[in-house]
Amino acid sequence: MDKDxxxxxxxxxxxxxxITDYWLQSEPAFLEGMGVDLKKMPTADQWKEMxxxxxxxxxxxxxxxxxxxxxxxxxxxHSNVNKIIFGQEAFMHLHxxxxxxxxxxxxxxxxxxxxxxxxxNLNLEKIYCEPYALNPAPNKTLEKLGFKFVxxxxxxxxxxxxxxxxxxxxxxxxxxxxxxxx
Numbered sequence: 001m002d003k004d005x006x007x008x009x010x011x012x013x014x015x016x017x018x019i020t021d022y023w024l025q026s027e028p029a030f031l032e033g034m035g036v037d038l039k040k041m042p043t044a045d046q047w048k049e050m051x052x053x054x055x056x057x058x059x060x061x062x063x064x065x066x067x068x069x070x071x072x073x074x075x076x077x078h079s080n081v082n083k084i085i086f087g088q089e090a091f092m093h094l095h096x097x098x099x100x101x102x103x104x105x106x107x108x109x110x111x112x113x114x115x116x117x118x119x120x121n122l123n124l125e126k127i128y129c130e131p132y133a134l135n136p137a138p139n140k141t142l143e144k145l146g147f148k149f150v151x152x153x154x155x156x157x158x159x160x161x162x163x164x165x166x167x168x169x170x171x172x173x174x175x176x177x178x179x180x181x182x
Contacts, residue, residue, distance in 0.1 A: 006106065007073070008113040011055055011066040018075055019066075020047040022097045035132035037162035059121050060086045067117050069096070069110040076101045079114040082158070087123040091130060093158075094138055107141045112179065119176050126172050130157040133165040142169040146179065 011019075023031075024047075028038055042050070054064050066080040077097050081090035094111055096102050118127055131138035133152055143149070147169035156163050 003109060005072045006109050006113070007070045008067050008079075008110060008117065009070065010117065011051065011068055011078070013052075013055065015066075015068050015075060015078070016048050016051045018097065019051060019078060020044050022078075022095065023047060033132075034135055035157065035161045035164045035166075037160065040160050059123075062086075062122070065090070065118065065122060067114040069106070069114075071101065071106065076106070077110065079111060081118050081122070081127065084122060087125070089126045089128060090118060090122060090124055091128045091158075092118065093129070094141065103137065107137070108144050111141060111145060115171070115176050115179070119173055124173060126170055129169045129171075130155070130166040131169075132157075132161075133167045139167055139169075142167075142171075145171070146175060147171045148175075 023041065024044060031038060050064070051066070054062060054066060057063075059065070062084055064080055064082040065084065066078050068075050069077040069079065075097075077095050079092060079094045081092045084090040092111075094107055096107055115127065118124055129138070129142055129147065131142070133139070148171070150168040150170050152165055152167050154163060154165050157166050
């Protein structure tokens with residue numbers, strides 16, 4: 001994939017429907033493969049309310065913050081952070097909406113580009129990620145980017161998940177600064 005076709009931006013109102021569609025129209029087996037508890041899935045109206053609230057909050061107030069991933073100016077996925085402690089840390093999630101864009105190396109480049117939004121706008125010192133240990137794609141992406149593997153443990157990593165084994169990964173602001181040099 002030509003890196004010149006890839007870009008990242010903050011979430012906008014026009015992104016609410018595609019994000020909602022991703023969650024509500026994805027195959028149940030795909031969602032469960034990411035560790036999603038389907039019984040906890042919000043309605044379309046609840047997604048709209050949550051995403052709209054996120055967009056309208058100042059950076060220090062945000063409970064969640066989302067970037068949109070684009071290929072040739074077409075939205076194909078998103079990354080968000082939650083469990084934000086402004087000026088300290090947040091937990092990152094990564095999602096490519098359509099299968100044709102998965103496993104092509106796009107996620108690695110998009111995460112790299114999203115990191116600048118998360119570190120700079122939220123003044124973070126560290127970003128953590130807790131992907132489902134049985135979902136190889138995000139784990140490979142994080143390792144490739146130089147995230148530090150911390151441990152594997154069992155938890156309910158987010159409000160939308162079932163209890164599961166997760167791999168905890170960590171990425172510091174210093175590591176991010178060194179990534180910019182390449």
